[in-house]
Amino acid sequence: MEYGFVLKKYPQKARNCTKEELEENISKYHRIILFVTTPEMDGFEVIGADPKHMQIIIDKKMHGHKKAIAGIAAITLLFFAALAWQYSVSDNFWPESRFVRLFGVAFGLIPLIGRFFEMYQLRSISCDQGEAEMEDTRFRFWISQQAKTSHRWLPLILLLLYMLQYYTGLDASIEQFGLVKELTRAGEWWRLLTCTLLHGGFIHVLFNAMALFVLGNILVSFYRFRKLLWVCLYSGLVGGLFSMIFYPYTVSVGASGAILGVLGYMMVIGLRFRNVISWNFTAQMIWIAISMAFIGVAGFDFIDNAAHAGGLLGGALLALFETSEELERNVEIRSHRIKDNSWQISEQQ
Numbered sequence: 001m002e003y004g005f006v007l008k009k010y011p012q013k014a015r016n017c018t019k020e021e022l023e024e025n026i027s028k029y030h031r032i033i034l035f036v037t038t039p040e041m042d043g044f045e046v047i048g049a050d051p052k053h054m055q056i057i058i059d060k061k062m063h064g065h066k067k068a069i070a071g072i073a074a075i076t077l078l079f080f081a082a083l084a085w086q087y088s089v090s091d092n093f094w095p096e097s098r099f100v101r102l103f104g105v106a107f108g109l110i111p112l113i114g115r116f117f118e119m120y121q122l123r124s125i126s127c128d129q130g131e132a133e134m135e136d137t138r139f140r141f142w143i144s145q146q147a148k149t150s151h152r153w154l155p156l157i158l159l160l161l162y163m164l165q166y167y168t169g170l171d172a173s174i175e176q177f178g179l180v181k182e183l184t185r186a187g188e189w190w191r192l193l194t195c196t197l198l199h200g201g202f203i204h205v206l207f208n209a210m211a212l213f214v215l216g217n218i219l220v221s222f223y224r225f226r227k228l229l230w231v232c233l234y235s236g237l238v239g240g241l242f243s244m245i246f247y248p249y250t251v252s253v254g255a256s257g258a259i260l261g262v263l264g265y266m267m268v269i270g271l272r273f274r275n276v277i278s279w280n281f282t283a284q285m286i287w288i289a290i291s292m293a294f295i296g297v298a299g300f301d302f303i304d305n306a307a308h309a310g311g312l313l314g315g316a317l318l319a320l321f322e323t324s325e326e327l328e329r330n331v332e333i334r335s336h337r338i339k340d341n342s343w344q345i346s347e348q349q
Helices: 019-029 051-089 098-123 131-145 150-168 170-177 181-185 191-197 202-222 225-246 256-272 279-298 305-320 324-330 332-339
Strands: 004-007 013-016 033-037 346-348
Touching: 004 019, 019 033, 019 051, 051 098, 098 279, 150 170, 150 191, 150 202, 150 225, 170 191, 181 191, 181 225, 191 225, 202 225, 202 256, 225 256, 225 305, 256 279, 256 305, 279 305
Parallel strands: 013 346
Antiparallel strands: 004 013, 004 033
């Protein structure tokens, strides 16, 4: 086979093609192609190993970002216009504008800044400097290949508990098991744990369940499920204690502190063990943390930022004491299966 490619979905089957077809497929489907081969290559290599192919990917991504920025900018301006109108007609602006502020930042400002940052990163990559992109491709593919199902129960549990809350009454369940600070200080310290399982609304639990699924999926790719439970438990407790200190008279619920603990843990692990974890991946973790800070500022009057910050710091603190042995043992397969291209790839016409 002179020219061919391998899709991420079918990593053991190569598709034969011509040079022109290969370049066309890279331009159209670079997100789902893992390996390519040309006469100049020694077997199959990660997409982007050829400088020409890397330039095709960069040009395609730049074009996509430019198109997306126009739409996201329009959405952001629409949210700001809605805020300005609400400010002009409302006598109680801050409580009434909370959802517009939150969604404007989450779906407008943050994606807009993220797109500009990604374009800046792409401009710094030349044809001969694409190793980081290739390493990131290898790394993400390795994560996708890990057999992991146990963590999927956690988001489901959050959703089921919310249904139970809704059936019995949200306010009643929060009063009974939420982080009511006066009752907690009076001796009901178990509320520091139970509050992380409750939520104040459907959007609240939906966002947390999705975040826990994504971040939990990443963490259990490197460690066992019990590590995820330990990080969530510890970070949730630290987040609750921070909330007790900085918001002493409010009632708090939600798994956000525990989830941000997972984020902080993976962020510090990535910074400490760069020889194992892709830098692009770590940079994404950092960007998510910055995005959460933006959301916290937008919702300062109804989001428990102390619990968020405490959970993030709790997870980061745990990662500072982590050793590299378990991590390196768990990703040893990566160097054999992906970096050295020891796949048993069969040709598919």
